[in-house]
Amino acid sequence: MAAVLFSGCAAVPPAAIMKPATLYEASLVNTANNQPATPAALATQLAGADVIVIGEYHGHQAAHLLQSRLQAALHRIRPEQVLALEAFDVDRQAVIDDYLAGKLGEDELIEDAAAWDNYKASYRPLLEFARHRQAPVIAANAPADVVRCVGRHGPEYLDSLSPSRRALLPESPFRDVPGYREKFFDRLGHNAHGEESGATRSRLENAYQAQLLRDNTMADQVLRSLQDYPGYQVLMVTGTFHSExxxxxxxxLEQRAPGLEVVVISPVILTDDDQAPAPAAYRDQGDYIYFIQPLPERFLDEQRRNAAIKHQFSKARQQECR
Structure with a gap:
């Protein structure tokens, strides 16, 4: 990824990076040289990559528009393309395949594949682009019920799965990577090696194992795609925390297949009060970053926020782990 987008150009000063003016816009930048980029120019640079991981904030219009434009630009140069989506779980792959084969309508896809609520606004363009070009689409995420139950009962829950269910998951489903635990616990507001009580610590540890299960399953699906479709490029769309x-x-991926060329594209939110961005400050986020506007606050009333969170967790508690 040391290759530059515009050979011979000097590094662009931060002021030359345009801040996005609307929620649909994203300012794409190569962090290796601080150069602005377009999806078309980026596609030229990335034509030889094995895997391109595009991080997102789920439901952000700018992220999904950029993904769609980059998907099309990459396909024009290298039509051997696989689309892998966090938004669908591995146990719904047959539903995805039936939809791509014309055996289901869109509402049937949404119902049978347990699509996320934002499917039509966010992922429909990606799936439809692939469908019209007969490109494979991979349901990459771990089954939601399995993730939930690992979060409740720990990694041992996998021992209760049927052989066919367990085969959907990677052989080593809780493979860890340096630095990730600290980042995860910091995001939750806890120390990775803190002194919480036994019950609290157990819940936190189980939550981390559930996170690892998601990451390992998505990475495994990427590797399976490369094996099933030799010579294809995989475009993996996922929440940015999973890849940045x-x-x-x-x-x-780098642990399991060190020879792969994996490119990471990550979002960075800029508020109206932020100064003109200095891309070099975000170099550790990914090979490329894209600046976007923040989404509106969902709640300003703390009681209503807490009530919404409580309602969400109460629905999850009603679902049993068998």
């Missing part, structure tokens, strides 16, 4: 700073999925 070359942690999560990215680090697992």
């Amino acid at each position: 700073q070359r942690l999560g999925i990215t680090a697992i």
Whole structure:
């Protein structure tokens, strides 16, 4: 990724990087040289990469528009393309395949594949682009119910799965990577090696194992795709926490297949009060970054926020782990 987008050009000063003016816009930058980029120019640079991981903030219009444009630009140069999505779980692959084969309508896809609520606004363009070009689409995430139950009961829950269910998951589903634990616990507001009570610590540890299960499953699906479709390029779309700073999925891929060329593209939110961005400050986030506007605050009333969180968790508690 040391290759530059515009050979012979001097590094662009931070002021030359345009801040996005709307929620649909993203300012894409090569962190190796601080150069701005377009999806078309980026596709030219990335044509030889094995895997391109595009991080996102789920439901952000700019992220999904950039993904769609980059998907099309890459396909024009290298039509042998696989689309892998965190937004679908591995146990729904047959549903995805049926939809691609014309055996299901879109509402049937959404229902049978347990699509996320933002499917139509966020992932429909990606899936439809692939469908119209007969490109494979991979449901990459670990099954939601398995992740939830690992979060409750720990890694041992996998021992209760049927052989066919367990075969959907990687052989080593909790492979860890340096630095990831610290980042995860810091995001939760806890120390990775803190002094919490036994019950609290157990819940935190189980939550981390559930996170690793997601990352390892998505990385495994990427590697399976490369094996099933030799010579294809995999475009992996996932939440940015799973890939930024070359942690999560990215680090697992590099552990399991060191020879792969994996490119990471990560979002960075800029508020109206932020100064003109200095891309070099975000170099550790990914090989490329894209600046976007923040989404509106969901709640300003703390009681309503807490009530919404409580409602979300109460629904999860109603689902049993068998």
